[in-house]
Amino acid sequence: MKITLTLNGLSREVDLPPLVRLLDALRGPLGLPGTKEGCGEGECGSCTVLLDGAPVNACLVSIGQCEGRAVTTVEGLSDATHLGPLARCFVDHGGAQCGICTPGMLISAEALLARRPEPSDEEIREAIAGNLCRCTGYQRIVDSIREASRERRQAGGAS
Amino acid sequence: MSLADLPLHDMRRAASLDALCGLVSERHARGEATVLLAGGTDWVVEQELKPPRPDADPLPLVVDVSRMDELRGITVTRGLLRIGAATTYLEMRRHPAILERAPMLVEMARELGAIQIQARGTLGGNLATASPAADGVAALAAYDASIVVKSVRGERRIPFSALQTGYKQSSRAPDEVIVAVEIALPPEGSPWIWRKVGTRRAQAISKVALAGIAVRSEDRVVRLGLGMASVAPVTATLFQTRALVLSRPLPAITADALDAAVLSDIAPIDDVRSTREYRKHAAKAVVRGFLRDLGAPV
Numbered sequence: 001m002k003i004t005l006t007l008n009g010l011s012r013e014v015d016l017p018p019l020v021r022l023l024d025a026l027r028g029p030l031g032l033p034g035t036k037e038g039c040g041e042g043e044c045g046s047c048t049v050l051l052d053g054a055p056v057n058a059c060l061v062s063i064g065q066c067e068g069r070a071v072t073t074v075e076g077l078s079d080a081t082h083l084g085p086l087a088r089c090f091v092d093h094g095g096a097q098c099g100i101c102t103p104g105m106l107i108s109a110e111a112l113l114a115r116r117p118e119p120s121d122e123e124i125r126e127a128i129a130g131n132l133c134r135c136t137g138y139q140r141i142v143d144s145i146r147e148a149s150r151e152r153r154q155a156g157g158a159s
Numbered sequence: 160m161s162l163a164d165l166p167l168h169d170m171r172r173a174a175s176l177d178a179l180c181g182l183v184s185e186r187h188a189r190g191e192a193t194v195l196l197a198g199g200t201d202w203v204v205e206q207e208l209k210p211p212r213p214d215a216d217p218l219p220l221v222v223d224v225s226r227m228d229e230l231r232g233i234t235v236t237r238g239l240l241r242i243g244a245a246t247t248y249l250e251m252r253r254h255p256a257i258l259e260r261a262p263m264l265v266e267m268a269r270e271l272g273a274i275q276i277q278a279r280g281t282l283g284g285n286l287a288t289a290s291p292a293a294d295g296v297a298a299l300a301a302y303d304a305s306i307v308v309k310s311v312r313g314e315r316r317i318p319f320s321a322l323q324t325g326y327k328q329s330s331r332a333p334d335e336v337i338v339a340v341e342i343a344l345p346p347e348g349s350p351w352i353w354r355k356v357g358t359r360r361a362q363a364i365s366k367v368a369l370a371g372i373a374v375r376s377e378d379r380v381v382r383l384g385l386g387m388a389s390v391a392p393v394t395a396t397l398f399q400t401r402a403l404v405l406s407r408p409l410p411a412i413t414a415d416a417l418d419a420a421v422l423s424d425i426a427p428i429d430d431v432r433s434t435r436e437y438r439k440h441a442a443k444a445v446v447r448g449f450l451r452d453l454g455a456p457v
């Protein structure tokens with residue numbers, strides 16, 4: 001099945017069996033290995049991407065369901081040579097250790113900040129409740145997202 | 160794992176609800192299965208857990224209903240809230256009419272899985288999977304919702320009380336598509352409860368969940384809806400408990416009578432998530448909590 005979608009702002013076409021998981025389509029034919037597979041059953045959030053702006057588990061979405069829709073992956077938050085400001089905050093504030101959960105965390109954080117420029121810590125924790133991290137104990141991730149929200153507001157809302 | 164089978168399935172979209180009903184019915188008549196794929200948060204996970212498929216077994220046809228207009232959307236018409244079967248929990252919890260008129264649904268949706276699950280999962284999927292642990296189904300039980308289903312034979316409404324026929328069994332025919340749920344809204348400001356017991360992890364399936372909605376008039380409860388997850392082979396509607404509470408003024412309801420009614424309404428089991436005894440304890444405690452909020456001395 002030919003599927004056309006907007007991926008990180010660019011129109012892309014793939015020809016794949018429709019029930020191939022979005023996760024496999026991204027990491028394989030679409031050439032974006034930033035999105036990670038952890039559990040493969042919706043529990044860990046390491047495969048989180050934005051589908052029309054909402055965070056979803058790419059391991060549970062079929063590529064055929066993405067026809068005409070906009071998908072944003074972690075690659076879409078930075079450019080080829082520079083880390084985006086959100087990712088930079090994770091680096092600066094210890095929000096990333098082994099890094100396995102980080103792409104999913106960044107996407108969940110992006111989804112939150114796009115709607116809530118000034119989230120409370122409770123809102124941050126709720127937004128990343130579907131993203132498991134074995135390393136950081138979460139506090140540093142919360143700190144990183146809070147800091148990113150502050151920087152973003154200072155920069156006048158631009159990411 | 161049979162996740163490898165996924166790409167072998169054919170997937171289609173249907174041009175309209177009528178076309179979908181026609182397709183499902185034709186295939187059903189030929190003994191062929193059709194999967195209506197909404198959020199995939201139950202079905203895709205099930206594929207992974209399934210044993211490998213014998214080569215001879217035909218695969219079901221998958222029809223993507225996640226964006227079928229006739230199965231989507233939220234409306235309120237003269238006190239009747241209608242939620243399309245393929246509307247996501249995230250859409251529900253952010254919808255002005257639901258925020259204003261059905262706060263219990265907001266809370267249920269907010270605690271169903273994490274946001275990634277809420278952004279995909281639907282009431283249609285929750286109802287069709289029909290797990291006794293299903294949170295959405297428990298909320299619908301409390302609202303005494305009607306389930307709107309459609310097939311080539313036409314559309315009909317199944318009252319919640321006539322929906323469940325056994326463990327993961329329902330009175331919906333195999334070729335009936337779930338179109339929407341309809342809820343007769345209680346007056347604004349009516350007391351409600353949504354309580355998931357026994358877990359703090361966002362993703363965990365609850366050990367016991369209680370959905371409740373009440374309408375009070377002076378010292379009596381005049382409308383009461385209850386739905387409880389994970390305490391019986393089906394979602395418990397707590398019929399004896401409802402009858403007890405509706406039968407007398409709140410001050411005359413005793414803790415002992417209430418506990419006895421709750422215990423007669425449930426049949427919990429031991430499983431990996433909890434024990435029978437704990438579930439009984441939790442069920443009594445959450446119902447008491449709701450009745451206490453309503454003003455009963457329990």
Ligand SMILES: Cc1cc2nc3c(=O)[nH]c(=O)nc-3n(C[C@H](O)[C@H](O)[C@H](O)COP(=O)(O)OP(=O)(O)OC[C@H]3O[C@@H](n4cnc5c(N)ncnc54)[C@H](O)[C@@H]3O)c2cc1C
Nearest residue numbers: 042195197198199200201202272281283284285287294337
């Ligand atoms: C990590 C995780 C956490 C979860 N947490 C919870 C939780 O806290 N509480 C809870 O209740 N559930 C939970 N679930 C289960 C699941 O998310 C819900 O049951 C959800 O409502 C399923 O909806 P769906 O659209 O994803 O269903 P799908 O997976 O798309 O479909 C499920 C079944 O329903 C059928 N179906 C779908 N739509 C229709 C329709 N309109 N008419 C007829 N049949 C239809 C499909 O054919 C399929 O057989 C969780 C799942 C995961 C993976």
Ligand code: FES
Nearest residue numbers: 038039040045059
């Ligand atoms: S890999 Fe998708 S949620 Fe874990």
Ligand code: FES
Nearest residue numbers: 097098133134135
């Ligand atoms: S940084 Fe290692 S899992 Fe989160």
